[in-house]
Amino acid sequence: MCSTEQVYTNGDRIADKRDAALDRREAAITLREVNLASRVTDAQRILAAGEQRDVVSDARDVGAETREHNLDRAQFLAHDGNHTYPEQEWPKRRQAAQDRDHAKEDRGASHDDRIALTEALLNQVPV
Numbered sequence: 001m002c003s004t005e006q007v008y009t010n011g012d013r014i015a016d017k018r019d020a021a022l023d024r025r026e027a028a029i030t031l032r033e034v035n036l037a038s039r040v041t042d043a044q045r046i047l048a049a050g051e052q053r054d055v056v057s058d059a060r061d062v063g064a065e066t067r068e069h070n071l072d073r074a075q076f077l078a079h080d081g082n083h084t085y086p087e088q089e090w091p092k093r094r095q096a097a098q099d100r101d102h103a104k105e106d107r108g109a110s111h112d113d114r115i116a117l118t119e120a121l122l123n124q125v126p127v
Helices: 004-077 087-123
Strands: none
16 A cells, blocks of 8 residues: 555656646747747748838839830920931930839849748748
8 A cells, every 4th residue: 555655756746747748838839939920020021021122113113104205205296207216315215124124123023032931931840
């Protein structure tokens, strides 16, 4: 037969083991929450940068279109029967085209960032 002191000692050991297991699970959950918060912060930073690039790209497109439109209107109103662009307009038109090209590249980069972020989240193994 077991003594009363032995029963309490065994009960204490079992309680200690349960407490240790609970502490390990809580530590694992805390680590997961910290990792998730870090990933969410990184994702928000990437998305914000992509949005900012899109805003800059849109502004660049609007500026390029406005310059191109103004050049076309001026050339149309000063029509002298010559359907070629005056030599001094080519640098302005080239700059407008380059601005549109850069805007397209910026949009592509922000789109690629969003795709990479999505794929990283989908391929991530839960901790």
